[in-house]
Amino acid sequence: MDFKRLFIIAFKDLRLIFRDRSALVLMLLAPFVLTLGMGALTGRFSGAGTSTFEDIPFQVVNQDQGELAAALIQVFESEDLAALLAPEIITDPVAGRQAVDSDKSAAFILIPAGFSASVLSPQAPNSVPPQIEFYENPTRPNSAGLLRSILDQFLAQVEIGRVSAQVVVTQLLQHGLIAPAQAAEIGKKVGVNLATRGAADVSAQIEVNQEVNEAPKFDILAYMAPGMAMMFLMFTVTYGARSLLVENRDGTLQRMLVAPTSAANVLGGKFAGIFLTAVAQLLILIGGTSLLFRLQWGDPLAVWLLILAAAVGATGWGVFFAALLKTPGQVAATGSAVMLLFGLLGGSFFDISILPGPIQVFNKITPNAWANAGFSTLSAGGGLRDIQPNILALLVMGLVLFGVASVWISRRGLGRK
Amino acid sequence: MAPILEARHLVKQFGDLKAVNDVSFEVEQGTIFSLLGPNGAGKTTTISMLSTLIKPTSGDALIDGFSITRQSVEVRRAIGVVPQEIALYEDLTAMENLVFWGQMYGLSGQALRARIGEVLDQIDLRDRARERIKTYSGGMKRRVNIGVGLLHKPRLLFMDEPTVGIDPQSRRAILDSVKTLRDGGMTILYTTHYMEEAEELSDRVGIIDHGQLIALGTQAELTARVGETDTLILHLGENEDPHHLVEALATIPGVLKVNPLDSQVSIIATSAEEILALVVGKANELGTRIHSVDMREPNLEAVFLHLTGRALRD
Ligand SMILES: Nc1ncnc2c1ncn2[C@@H]1O[C@H](COP(=O)(O)OP(=O)(O)OP(=O)(O)O)[C@@H](O)[C@H]1O
Ligand SMILES: [Mg+2]
Numbered sequence: 189m190d191f192k193r194l195f196i197i198a199f200k201d202l203r204l205i206f207r208d209r210s211a212l213v214l215m216l217l218a219p220f221v222l223t224l225g226m227g228a229l230t231g232r233f234s235g236a237g238t239s240t241f242e243d244i245p246f247q248v249v250n251q252d253q254g255e256l257a258a259a260l261i262q263v264f265e266s267e268d269l270a271a272l273l274a275p276e277i278i279t280d281p282v283a284g285r286q287a288v289d290s291d292k293s294a295a296f297i298l299i300p301a302g303f304s305a306s307v308l309s310p311q312a313p314n315s316v317p318p319q320i321e322f323y324e325n326p327t328r329p330n331s332a333g334l335l336r337s338i339l340d341q342f343l344a345q346v347e348i349g350r351v352s353a354q355v356v357v358t359q360l361l362q363h364g365l366i367a368p369a370q371a372a373e374i375g376k377k378v379g380v381n382l383a384t385r386g387a388a389d390v391s392a393q394i395e396v397n398q399e400v401n402e403a404p405k406f407d408i409l410a411y412m413a414p415g416m417a418m419m420f421l422m423f424t425v426t427y428g429a430r431s432l433l434v435e436n437r438d439g440t441l442q443r444m445l446v447a448p449t450s451a452a453n454v455l456g457g458k459f460a461g462i463f464l465t466a467v468a469q470l471l472i473l474i475g476g477t478s479l480l481f482r483l484q485w486g487d488p489l490a491v492w493l494l495i496l497a498a499a500v501g502a503t504g505w506g507v508f509f510a511a512l513l514k515t516p517g518q519v520a521a522t523g524s525a526v527m528l529l530f531g532l533l534g535g536s537f538f539d540i541s542i543l544p545g546p547i548q549v550f551n552k553i554t555p556n557a558w559a560n561a562g563f564s565t566l567s568a569g570g571g572l573r574d575i576q577p578n579i580l581a582l583l584v585m586g587l588v589l590f591g592v593a594s595v596w597i598s599r600r601g602l603g604r605k
Numbered sequence: 606m607a608p609i610l611e612a613r614h615l616v617k618q619f620g621d622l623k624a625v626n627d628v629s630f631e632v633e634q635g636t637i638f639s640l641l642g643p644n645g646a647g648k649t650t651t652i653s654m655l656s657t658l659i660k661p662t663s664g665d666a667l668i669d670g671f672s673i674t675r676q677s678v679e680v681r682r683a684i685g686v687v688p689q690e691i692a693l694y695e696d697l698t699a700m701e702n703l704v705f706w707g708q709m710y711g712l713s714g715q716a717l718r719a720r721i722g723e724v725l726d727q728i729d730l731r732d733r734a735r736e737r738i739k740t741y742s743g744g745m746k747r748r749v750n751i752g753v754g755l756l757h758k759p760r761l762l763f764m765d766e767p768t769v770g771i772d773p774q775s776r777r778a779i780l781d782s783v784k785t786l787r788d789g790g791m792t793i794l795y796t797t798h799y800m801e802e803a804e805e806l807s808d809r810v811g812i813i814d815h816g817q818l819i820a821l822g823t824q825a826e827l828t829a830r831v832g833e834t835d836t837l838i839l840h841l842g843e844n845e846d847p848h849h850l851v852e853a854l855a856t857i858p859g860v861l862k863v864n865p866l867d868s869q870v871s872i873i874a875t876s877a878e879e880i881l882a883l884v885v886g887k888a889n890e891l892g893t894r895i896h897s898v899d900m901r902e903p904n905l906e907a908v909f910l911h912l913t914g915r916a917l918r919d
C-alpha cells in the first residue's frame with residue numbers, strides 16, 4: 189500500500205468539500221440550527237433560576253378527553269411539579285373563570301373538545317382548529333407566566349410532533365416500510381410520543397430552574413445533538429460517494445489511475461477521504477455544541493473512539509452507495525432519502541420503539557441507531573465498557589460494507605465509464 | 606536507438622465493436638508521432654491502452670522497455686497523459702491542482718515548487734495561478750490540463766486532441782509549445798482530427814479509421830501514395846466567416862473537398878491552377894476578402910480522402 193498517495197488523495201477530498209458552500213451548510217450549519225431550534229422550543233435556553241413558587245393554584249377543564257389532553261394533565265400532575273403546582277380538575281368553565289376573577293386561582297385552562305383530534309388527524313380545509321383557552325389572573329403575573337410557559341412548551345412540542353409525524357409517515361410510506369392503512373395510526377403514535385416526551389422535558393426544565401446549581405437530569409439537547417450530527421453525517425458520506433462518481437465522470441479519476449500508483453490505492457484514497465471528512469464533521473459538531481450549548485458528551489476517550497467507529501460505519505454506507513449506483517445524480521437523490529430514513533429509523537427524531545417490529549430490526553443496520561445510543565450512554569455518564577457493543581457493531585458494519593463495495597467496484601472496473 | 610514506444614497488434618473490443626483493431630506502430634525517441642483520424646476512429650481508446658488505463662483485449666506494447674500489460678506501474682512512471690476532456694478540480698486553483706498532481710507523481714517540497722514555476726511559465730499562467738479553475742476560460746483550462754501532464758518531465762507524453770474547442774491564439778500557443786517540448790527532447794504521441802495540426806507537428810503520422818491504421822509513415826511517404834491532387838489554402842481577411850464560401854466553392858468542377866478552419870479554407874482539387882480563377886471569382890461574388898492564397902503539394906487530407914473516399918471532417 190502506498191500510504192503517501194492515499195493520504196494525498198484523501199486530503200485533496202477534504203479540502204474540496206470544505207470549498208463547497210452548499211455542502212458545508214448541510215454538513216455543519218443544518219445540524220447546529222436544528223439542534224438549536226429544538227433547544228429553543230423546549231426552553232433549554234431560558235437560563236437562570238426563578239423566584240420560588242409554591243403550590244400555584246389553578247383549574248383545568250378537560251372537554252377534549254383525548255390523548256393530548258391526558259398528556260398535558262399528566263404534565264401538570266407529574267411528581268416533578270408536585271411541589272410547584274396545585275392543579276384542580278373541574279368540569280364547569282364558568283366556575284373556573286370566576287375563581288380567577290376572585291383571585292382564588294392563578295389561571296384557568298380550558299382544553300376544548302376535539303383538540304387532540306384536530307392535531308392528530310388531518311383536518312377538513314377551512315375549519316378552525318379548536319384552541320386551548322388560557323385565562324390568567326393579572327394580579328399574579330409570575331404564577332400565571334410560569335403556567336403559560338409550561339403550556340407553551342407543551343404546545344411547541346405538540347407542534348414538533350405533528351410536523352415530524354407527517355415527515356415520518358410520508359417517508360415510511362414512500363419507502364414501502366408501512367402500508368397506507370397503518371399510516372394514520374403510526375402518525376398518531378409518533379405525535380403522541382413526541383408530545384409526551386415534551387411533557388418530560390417541561391417538568392425537567394422547571395426542576396432545573398428550581399435547583400439552579402445542579403446539573404440537569406434530562407437534557408433534550410444531549411439527545412438531539414448526536415441525533416442531528418449522525419443524520420447529517422449520512423449526508424457527508426453520500427456526498428463523498430458522489431465525489432467518486434463525479435471524478436469518474438470528469439476524468440480526474442482516470443487521471444489518478446494513470447499516475448504511478450495502484451487502482452486499489454486510488455480507491456483507498458477516496459474511501460479515506462470520506463472517512464476523514466466524516467471525522468472532521470463529527471469533531472466540529474461535537475466541539476461546537478460543547479462550547480455553545482455547554483453539552484456534556486461524556487468521557488473524552490470513549491467519545492473519540494465512538495466518533496471514529498461511527499465514521500467507519502457511515503463511510504461504509506457511503507462507499508456501498510458509490511458501488512451500487514452509477515451516476516452522481518442517483519447518489520445525490522438516494523443520499524438525501526437515506527439521510528432522512530436513517531435519521532428516522534436511527535431515532536434522531538423520536539423513540540422508534542413505537543413502530544412496527546420489522547422496522548425495529550431494520551434500524552439495526554443504520555449507523556445512526558448504534559451511535560445515537562452510544563452517545564446517549566456516554567452523556568448519561570457511561571464509560572467505554574458500556575459502549576463496546578456499539579463500537580464493535582459500527583466497525584463490523586463499516587468493514588463488511590467496505591468489503592462488498594470494493595469487490596463490486598473492482599469487478600466493474602474502476603474508471604470505467 | 607530502440608524506439609521508446611512499440612505497439613504490437615493492439616486490439617480493444619467493446620461488445621461487438623472492435624474500437625481498435627490490430628494496431629501496430631513505433632515511435633522514436635525525441636519525435637512527434639501523430640495519430641490522425643476522424644471522430645470515433647479509436648484514437649482515445651489506443652491512448653487509454655498505452656497509458657494503462659484499460660487493458661487491451663489482445664496485443665501488447667512496450668514503453669521504455671516495459672510492457673503495458675504486465676509492468677503498468679513502471680510504464681506510468683515514464684509517461685505523462687493530457688486527456689482529451691479537461692480533467693482538473695474546478696474548485697481548486699491552478700496552483701493547487703498542480704501541487705496535487707505533482708504529488709501524485711512523487712514530487713514534493715522545493716523540487717515540486719520549482720517545477721510548478723517552470724510549468725506555469727511554459728503554459729503562461731503564472732499571473733492567474735491562484736485563481737480557481739472554474740473562473741478560467743476554455744483555453745486557459747486546456748493549458749493547465751497540459752501543464753499537469755508535464756510536471757514530472759515524462760519521457761513520453763500522450764496528448765489526446767489538446768486543441769479541441771479553443772480559440773485560434775490558444776491553439777497557436779499550444780502547437781508551438783508542443784514543438785518546443787519535442788526540441789527539448791520529449792517524445793510526443795499526439796492525436797488529432799485536424800490535418801493541418803498533424804502536418805505542422807509530425808515527424809511521423811499514423812492515419813487511423815474504424816480502429817485500423819490505414820497508413821503509417823513520414824508525411825512525404827504518405828503523400829507520395831496519393832496521385833495527382835493539389836491543395837489550395839485561402840487565408841481570409843480578418844473577421845471573415847469562411848462558412849459562406851464553402852458551399853459556393855464545392856460546386857466548382859474539379860473541386861473534391863472544401864474544409865473551413867478558423868479563418869482559412871482548404872480546397873482539395875485535381876489541379877490547383879485550373880480552379881484558382883474560379884475560386885477567386887466566387888469569393889468576389891460573395892464579397893469575401895481573400896488575404897492570401899497558398900498552393901500545397903498533396904497533403905494528409907488528400908491521403909485520407911484517397912484511402913477512404915471520405916473527408917476527415919464531415
Ligand atoms: N467504454 C466504451 N464502451 C463502448 N464503446 C466504446 C467505449 N469507448 C469507446 N467506444 C467506442 O469505440 C470507438 C472509438 O472511440 P474512441 O473514443 O477511441 O474514438 P476517438 O478516435 O478518440 O474519437 P474522438 O475524436 O471523437 O475523440 C467509438 O465508436 C466509441 O463509441
Ligand atoms: Mg478521442
